[in-house]
Amino acid sequence: MVLPTWREGFPNAALEAAATGVPVITTHSTGSRDAVVPEVTGLLVPPGCPQEICEAVLKLLRAPDRRQRMGNAARAWVAGHYEDGRVLGLTVRYYKTLISWAVGHETVETGEFATDLSVFR
Numbered sequence: 001m002v003l004p005t006w007r008e009g010f011p012n013a014a015l016e017a018a019a020t021g022v023p024v025i026t027t028h029s030t031g032s033r034d035a036v037v038p039e040v041t042g043l044l045v046p047p048g049c050p051q052e053i054c055e056a057v058l059k060l061l062r063a064p065d066r067r068q069r070m071g072n073a074a075r076a077w078v079a080g081h082y083e084d085g086r087v088l089g090l091t092v093r094y095y096k097t098l099i100s101w102a103v104g105h106e107t108v109e110t111g112e113f114a115t116d117l118s119v120f121r
Contacts, residue, residue, distance in 0.1 A: 001025070002057060006047050008032045015082060018042070018074035023067055025056045041074035 001017035001024050008031030014024045015035055024042035026032040036042040043059070045052040060067045 003032060004053055005029060005032055011035050015078055019078040021071040021075040023070035023074055037077055041070055041077050
């Protein structure tokens with residue numbers, strides 16, 4: 001999978017490809033570089049360098065064993081870092097932190113209404 005980009009928030013497409021065992025070639029730019037373990041689950045190239053993207057693609061096309069190893073590692077990496085229970089647990093922890101902060105400030109003003117957060121104590 002090739003994702004030539006200048007900037008990404010966090011590329012779900014790269015994770016989805018990795019989850020299916022496909023190594024990812026993307027740019028060393030914000031967001032994308034966090035979705036690949038360089039030389040393990042895929043390859044990173046500088047943004048704006050089409051020649052380097054082509055070279056990276058050819059490297060993997062010419063090395064089926066390496067491509068397979070990277071694909072297997074990519075699947076294992078995604079499964080270990082983005083398993084539903086782990087992601088949901090991190091999300092819940094984040095929201096609990098926000099609620100704890102808000103409770104410490106008694107109420108949160110939302111327009112003309114004040115929300116009582118004492119139920120979360």
